[in-house]
Each structure stands twice: as C-alpha cells, then as structure tokens.
Amino acid sequence: MPSDTHRHDHDHAEDAQTSGGSCCGSAGTCGDIVPTTPAPAGGRSFQVSGLDCAEEVAILNKVVGPKIGGAEHLAFDVINGRMTILDSAKSVSDGEIAELVASTGMTAKPWDAENASVDQAAHLARQRLFTALSGGFWAAGFLWHIIETGMGGALGLFAGHGEAPMPLVEAGLFAVAILFGVWLVAPKAWSSARRLSPDMNLLMVVAVAGAIGLGEFFEAATVAFFFSLSLFLESWSVGRARNAVSALLDLAPPTARILYDDGSEADVPASAVAINARFVVRGGDRIPLDGEVVDGAGAVDQAPITGESALVPKERGDDVYAGTINGEGTLTVRATKAASDTVLAKIIRMVGDAHARRAPVEQWVAKFARIYTPIVMALAIAIALLPPLIFGGAWDYWFYNALVLLVIACPCALVISTPVSIVAALTASARAGVLIKGGAYVEAPGKTTALAMDKTGTITMGEPEVAAVHPLGKASAQDLMTLAAGLEARSSHPLARAILARAEADGINVSAAEDTRTVPGRGLEGRTDGRSIWLGSDRFAEEKGFGDAIPKDLRDRIEGAGSTLVAVGDDTGVTGILELRDRIRPDAKGIVAQLHAQGVKTIVMLTGDNERTARAVAAEVGIDEVRAELLPEDKVTAIEELVETHDMVAMIGDGVNDAPAMARAHYAIAMGAVGSDAAIETADIALMTDDLGKVPWLIGHSRRTMSIIHQNIGISLATKGVFVVATAFGLASMWGAIAADVGVSLLVVANALRLLNSQEAKAPPSGGEQVGEGLAKGALAHGH
Numbered sequence: 114m115p116s117d118t119h120r121h122d123h124d125h126a127e128d129a130q131t132s133g134g135s136c137c138g139s140a141g142t143c144g145d146i147v148p149t150t151p152a153p154a155g156g157r158s159f160q161v162s163g164l165d166c167a168e169e170v171a172i173l174n175k176v177v178g179p180k181i182g183g184a185e186h187l188a189f190d191v192i193n194g195r196m197t198i199l200d201s202a203k204s205v206s207d208g209e210i211a212e213l214v215a216s217t218g219m220t221a222k223p224w225d226a227e228n229a230s231v232d233q234a235a236h237l238a239r240q241r242l243f244t245a246l247s248g249g250f251w252a253a254g255f256l257w258h259i260i261e262t263g264m265g266g267a268l269g270l271f272a273g274h275g276e277a278p279m280p281l282v283e284a285g286l287f288a289v290a291i292l293f294g295v296w297l298v299a300p301k302a303w304s305s306a307r308r309l310s311p312d313m314n315l316l317m318v319v320a321v322a323g324a325i326g327l328g329e330f331f332e333a334a335t336v337a338f339f340f341s342l343s344l345f346l347e348s349w350s351v352g353r354a355r356n357a358v359s360a361l362l363d364l365a366p367p368t369a370r371i372l373y374d375d376g377s378e379a380d381v382p383a384s385a386v387a388i389n390a391r392f393v394v395r396g397g398d399r400i401p402l403d404g405e406v407v408d409g410a411g412a413v414d415q416a417p418i419t420g421e422s423a424l425v426p427k428e429r430g431d432d433v434y435a436g437t438i439n440g441e442g443t444l445t446v447r448a449t450k451a452a453s454d455t456v457l458a459k460i461i462r463m464v465g466d467a468h469a470r471r472a473p474v475e476q477w478v479a480k481f482a483r484i485y486t487p488i489v490m491a492l493a494i495a496i497a498l499l500p501p502l503i504f505g506g507a508w509d510y511w512f513y514n515a516l517v518l519l520v521i522a523c524p525c526a527l528v529i530s531t532p533v534s535i536v537a538a539l540t541a542s543a544r545a546g547v548l549i550k551g552g553a554y555v556e557a558p559g560k561t562t563a564l565a566m567d568k569t570g571t572i573t574m575g576e577p578e579v580a581a582v583h584p585l586g587k588a589s590a591q592d593l594m595t596l597a598a599g600l601e602a603r604s605s606h607p608l609a610r611a612i613l614a615r616a617e618a619d620g621i622n623v624s625a626a627e628d629t630r631t632v633p634g635r636g637l638e639g640r641t642d643g644r645s646i647w648l649g650s651d652r653f654a655e656e657k658g659f660g661d662a663i664p665k666d667l668r669d670r671i672e673g674a675g676s677t678l679v680a681v682g683d684d685t686g687v688t689g690i691l692e693l694r695d696r697i698r699p700d701a702k703g704i705v706a707q708l709h710a711q712g713v714k715t716i717v718m719l720t721g722d723n724e725r726t727a728r729a730v731a732a733e734v735g736i737d738e739v740r741a742e743l744l745p746e747d748k749v750t751a752i753e754e755l756v757e758t759h760d761m762v763a764m765i766g767d768g769v770n771d772a773p774a775m776a777r778a779h780y781a782i783a784m785g786a787v788g789s790d791a792a793i794e795t796a797d798i799a800l801m802t803d804d805l806g807k808v809p810w811l812i813g814h815s816r817r818t819m820s821i822i823h824q825n826i827g828i829s830l831a832t833k834g835v836f837v838v839a840t841a842f843g844l845a846s847m848w849g850a851i852a853a854d855v856g857v858s859l860l861v862v863a864n865a866l867r868l869l870n871s872q873e874a875k876a877p878p879s880g881g882e883q884v885g886e887g888l889a890k891g892a893l894a895h896g897h
C-alpha cells in the first residue's frame with residue numbers, strides 16, 4: 114500500500130498501533146486488530162459531527178469545495194460521518210477546514226476511527242434523550258387534554274385547528290415538548306438560515322414556529338417530537354448498518370498464542386505478532402492471523418471469509434486465514450502477514466471504503482432531494498398567498514396548509530433509505546464471500562447483458578493433466594517427455610506444470626533447456642545439445658512450417674474432445690504430440706444456464722487456446738460465443754468490442770493474467786481471491802473462492818438490492834405525493850404529514866435492513882463437506 118502518500122492516515126495508523134499495544138498489554142481487552150479504517154485511496158479524512166444526510170453533503174460541498182479547488186476533490190462517507198479531502202485538492206490546513214465546517218453548524222476534526230465511534234454513540238444517546246423527553250411531554254400534554262375534555266375532545270385535537278384556546282397547563286406541556294424536540298435541530302436550522310440555503314432542519318423549525326404563531330400548540334409539539342424521532346431513527350439505522358460492517362471486525366481474535374523457539378507459549382496481541390513468528394491454534398479456535406501451516410493437520414471452516422460452510426482440509430504447507438475457525442486438530446502456523454494486511458483486514462477495509470464510491474441511484478436520490486425541497490417550498494409560498502389573494506380564502510387557513518407542505522418537503526425517508534440499503538447489501542455480500550468494492554458495483558451486476566470469461570481456471574478447473582503422449586517417427590515417449598519437460602522447466606504456465614508433473618511421475622530426469630524464450634500465445638523455444646527445439650500450439654507448429662507433420666486424425670480427435678494439443682519438435686520436424694486435458698467445472702453448465710435464465714444474453718469465452726478445443730468446451734457448457742487463439746492484447750480488444758455493443762459487460766477472470774482485459778469491462782469479477790492479493794486488488798468484485806455459482810447469486814443480490822431501493826423511493830414519493838394533493842385541497846394536517854414521514858422512514862429503513870437478514874441474501878449451498886450446525890452458526894452469528 115502506498116501509505117506514504119496518505120500522510121495523515123499513515124501517521125495515525127502508527128500511533129494507534131503503539132497505543133493499542135499498551136492498552137492491550139495492561140487491560141488485555143483490545144478488540145481491534147485493524148487500527149483504523151483508512152481513507153478511500155489517498156487524502157485526509159475528517160470526522161464531521163452532524164454529517165448524516167445528503168443534505169449536509171451538499172452544504173459541505175458548497176462551503177468547503179471552493180477553498181480546495183472544487184467539490185470534486187471531496188469524498189463523503191455519510192454512514193461514518195467522514196469527509197475526505199483527496200490528494201488532488203489545493204492544500205489547506207486542518208485548522209482552516211475545521212473553521213469552514215464550523216461555519217455550517219457542524220464540527221470537523223481529524224479522523225480517528227475509535228473516537229468516531231465513541232462520538233457517534235454519544236450523539237445517538239443525546240438524540241435519544243431529547244427525543245424521549247419531547248415525546249414524554251407531548252404524551253403528558255395529550256393526556257391532560259383527555260382529562261380536561263374527555264375522549265371526544267382528544268379526537269378533536271386530531272381533527273385539526275381553529276378550536277378554542279388551550280388551557281395553560283396543556284399549552285405549557287406542549288411547549289416543553291417543542292423545546293426538547295427542536296433543541297438539537299435549532300443550531301443547524303440557524304446556520305442554514307444564515308447561509309440562505311434552506312434545509313429540512315430550517316423547514317421544520319419554520320413549521321413549528323408557524324404553528325405556534327397560529328396557536329396550534331398540539332400541532333407544533335407533534336411536528337417537533339416526530340421530527341426529532343425521525344432524526345433519531347435515521348442515526349439509529351445508519352448506526353445499525355455501520356455495526357454490521359464492524360461486526361466483521363470481531364471475526365479475528367485479538368490475541369495469538371505464540372510458540373517460542375524454546376518451546377514456551379504466550380498470548381500476544383495479534384497486532385504485535387511479527388511475520389514468520391509461529392503460533393498455535395487449538396481445536397475450535399479462531400485463527401488470529403494469515404499464515405502457513407507448519408505442523409499438525411486438520412480442517413478449517415472458512416465460512417467467515419468465503420461464505421461457504423464447508424470444512425477445508427489443512428496440512429503442512431497450506432495457507433490459513435485470519436477469522437476462519439479451526440476444526441478439531443491443533444495447528445502450528447507461521448504468520449505470513451501482519452494483522453493489518455490479512456485477507457480479513459482487506460475485506461473489512463474495502464467494505465468500509467466501498468460506500469465512498471457511490472452508486473448511481475444514490476447520486477440520483479441526492480440530486481433529486483436538492484431540487485425537491487426548493488420546489489415544495491415554492492409551492493408552500495404559493496399556497497399561503499394565492500388562495501387568499503385570488504379567491505379570498507382565509508389567511509390563517511391557507512397559512513396552515515403552507516406549513517403542512519413545509520413538513521412534507523422534508524426528504525429524509527427518501528434520502529436515508531438508499532445509503533442504508535447499499536451498506537446492508539455490501540455487508541451481506543461480504544458475509545457470503547463476495548467482496549463488492551464500491552456502491553457503484555452493487556447496481557451493475559443486476560444489469561449485466563454480456564459476460565466474458567476466461568477458459569482456463571474459470572470454466573475449467575485450471576489444473577490440466579497430460580492425458581496422452583504420442584511420439585512420432587523414431588522418437589520414443591521418453592525422448593518426447595524429456596524434450597518437453599526440459600523446455601517447460603522454467604515456465605509457470607498451467608500446461609508447463611502439467612507436463613512437469615507427468616515427467617516427474619514417469620521418473621524422467623529433467624535438465625532445463627538453454628536460452629528458453631516464451632512466444633506469447635504460441636509456446637516456447639530454446640536449445641539443447643546445440644540443436645534448437647520448440648513446443649506449443651498447432652498454430653505454432655504451422656508457423657514453424659511443420660503443420661503437415663501433425664497427423665490429421667490425431668489432431669481432430671484431441672481438439673474435438675476439448676483437449677489441448679501441444680506439439681514438440683526441433684528444426685527438422687515434429688518429435689511428438691502431447692494431449693492435455695483440463696476438467697470442466699462440474700457446475701459450469703448449470704451456471705451458464707442459470708445466467709441465461711437471468712437474462713444475461715451473451716456469454717463469451719475468451720481464450721488463448723486453439724479454436725476447435727475452445728468450441729468443444731463451449732458447446733459442452735452452453736456458451737454462446739467463442740473467441741479463441743487470443744493474445745493478451747487481443748483479449749483487451751475483444752472486451753472493447755463487447756463494451757461497444759452491449760450495455761453492461763462483465764469480465765470474469767483470475768485477476769492476474771487477465772488484469773488488462775478486466776480493466777476495460779464495465780465491471781470485473783475475480784475468482785479465488787482468498788489466495789491471491791492481486792485478484793482482490795484488481796477486480797471490482799472479488800469472489801473469495803473459485804465458485805462460479807457466486808456469479809448468478811451476485812446478479813440476484815444486485816437485483817434484490819435495487820428492487821428494495823426502488824420500492825423505498827416509490828413508497829416515499831407516493832406518500833409525499835398523496836399529502837401534496839391532499840394539502841392542495843386543504844385536507845391534510847401537520848400532525849398527519851409528520852406522522853406519515855416518520856412512518857415511512859421506519860418502513861423504508863426496515864425494508865433496507867432486510868438485506869442484512871434475509872435468507873436469500875445468504876450464499877447458495879455449495880459442494881464440499883457440510884459443517885455441523887453449531888460451528889456454522891457460530892461463524893455467522895458471532896459479533897451480532
């Protein structure tokens with residue numbers, strides 16, 4: 114990580130580690146293995162108290178933006194109340210930023226994850242207290258009214274306005290309810306008034322003041338209390354989504370049991386364990402750090418990272434990951450990564466940052482809210498003035514209706530539901546072993562129209578084997594394998610591994626050829642005993658002028674079966690042919706069918722392999738289009754063509770060889786990310802395992818998320834619409850409008866949080882040994 118450019122965060126991460134270390138040493142209760150959630154790729158972060166809505170983002174863009182050379186240098190994470198000034202911004206001191214933010218009624222200080230959560234909790238507690246007090250006095254006032262006037266009079270309160278003046282005690286109780294209700298809102302409203310840019314806080318305060326002016330204490334108190342309640346709900350739901358992310362954090366135990374060279378053991382904070390240190394993991398324990406098993410054997414439940422509740426056997430030399438659960442055996446593990454670099458730490462970091470890359474639908478909602486509020490306000494003014502002026506209506510009656518409109522103008526249900534849905538979706542998918550690296554990529558998969566995938570390792574297992582050896586002419590099988598293995602000795606190509614494995618199994622003495630050179634997409638060339646030798650595809654043999662030396666029926670049979678032909682020869686001709694077979698993933702066919710059923714019209718296979726081999730494999734799994742014999746740069750061109758002709762093109766690959774092509778697709782999915790840092794880094798979405806079945810799941814998850822977001826937008830707008838119309842006819846009341854607003858907020862938030870809990874959101878069952886109920890539950894339920 115280029116942490117040197119992250120000046121602030123970098124420094125901070127270090128002092129958090131040292132102070133964290135001492136805290137653990139004394140109290141032994143430090144839970145955090147990841148000291149801080151770093152800022153999205155570069156920049157300085159601030160914790161802004163009061164930043165919890167798109168509303169405030171617009172304000173900060175307007176106030177801070179110009180000073181740093183434009184709002185495009187700002188990034189916001191509403192869920193965490195974090196503002197980041199990107200490295201591209203004009204340099205402005207922390208102090209100046211704090212001053213600017215203070216002018217809006219919010220406060221900013223440099224980001225610190227630990228303080229941030231303490232502050233957020235304190236803010237929530239304050240909101241809860243004031244809301245409860247407001248609600249208590251509101252209820253008391255209401256009760257008093259019932260005692261005074263009986264049930265009929267109480268109902269009269271709801272019927273509307275214009276009744277006889279209230280008894281003093283009752284008015285007093287409502288006044289106190291109003292005071293507590295607007296207490297936390299008033300400073301924000303005041304700063305919005307000073308800036309002449311009305312926000313919902315100002316709208317509410319004006320509505321409350323107007324109602325008091327009309328003598329409508331009940332209505333004023335109702336608006337004040339319910340508005341306060343809706344703000345509390347908003348903070349609570351944001352906190353709920355935030356906690357789901359940090360629950361992932363609790364997956365790794367805070368300490369590791371270090372095994373010293375003298376055989377003694379000690380519990381040490383995971384963050385203080387050096388790379389290469391050895392630690393012991395007992396049966397049933399969670400593994401604290403990524404590492405390699407050096408002693409012992411057993412099985413590990415990797416569900417916390419991969420989402421698949423299957424026990425994965427582990428023995429000497431196998432990798433294990435922080436946060437996963439050891440089965441019965443005891444393992445001795447050599448740490449290969451620091452606590453802050455583990456796969457789990459990366460997942461947490463990326464889920465945390467993902468929200469900063471906002472989904473288009475979120476941007477749409479924010480933009481809509483910005484024009485919606487002024488429009489409704491203009492309507493409110495029109496309603497207050499036009500009916501009395503033109504039709505001679507009663508001033509106070511229409512003024513009241515204008516206030517109702519102000520209450521309706523509050524967009525909070527609309528604004529809060531989308532980010533909560535997105536964060537819930539990101540967290541649910543991380544739990545299922547699908548790491549989505551930005552809000553933007555929550556939306557994309559559901560719209561996929563074309564899917565390009567690599568053959569080797571994606572459709573096939575990526576573990577080819579030599580199925581047959583066909584020496585030609587006077588050569589023996591042994592000669593052929595010796596020649597081939599000598600050329601492949603230094604290659605890491607999957608075919609090379611297969612050929613070398615076969616040579617070893619056959620007991621062949623491999624001596625590496627000299628001057629070996631890779632011919633991209635073709636094969637290898639080199640020299641041995643002074644003669645030049647080569648190996649590669651049939652096309653390579655043709656280019657060497659030996660195309661006719663490959664027996665036609667042999668070639669037809671190998672390629673027709675979907676196997677790969679490797680010709681081996683020297684400058685006099687072809688020595689022989691190797692037939693390499695890679696197993697097609699057993700579930701590939703079903704998955705391709707599922708993708709088609711989901712509406713992914715075009716599924717394309719991209720491969721460097723021979724055309725006929727590729728077609729045979731494609732036919733077997735039901736793939737529509739084949740592009741074969743591609744060089745890496747041809748894969749890039751192929752993706753570019755797809756992007757031109759299809760609306761949403763996804764590319765699935767291993768994230769290593771295919772990185773350039775993956776970068777050109779609309780979005781890219783990497784498989785098997787748990788073992789490959791490159792895959793996690795390069796893709797937009799990383800599947801922790803090699804399970805292709807996660808792709809249809811991802812598409813379904815994306816659609817579920819979007820449909821919940823759309824439902825929420827629909828519910829919010831429909832409610833507002835009903836009230837706008839009712840108000841125009843003078844049929845709506847303030848208490849009704851605010852109660853509906855709170856009701857809808859509750860409804861949309863509950864709807865959004867469904868994404869976290871729903872059964873469908875869990876990953877599909879996959880092959881492999883199923884873990885016992887208790888163990889699997891423990892994995893998923895931990896930290897909730």
Ligand SMILES: Nc1ncnc2c1ncn2[C@@H]1O[C@H](COP(=O)(O)OP(=O)(O)OP(=O)(O)O)[C@@H](O)[C@H]1O
Nearest residue numbers: 568569604606608609634635636649650720721722
């Ligand atoms: N080291 C090698 N040994 C044998 N054949 C090779 C080697 N390198 C390349 N080839 C030949 O060149 C072809 C293309 O290789 P390339 O590495 O571009 O694609 P690939 O990785 O095999 O396939 P895919 O694109 O599906 O992953 C192979 O199918 C093979 O015939």
Ligand SMILES: [Zn+2]
Nearest residue numbers: 523525526854
């Ligand atoms: Zn509202």
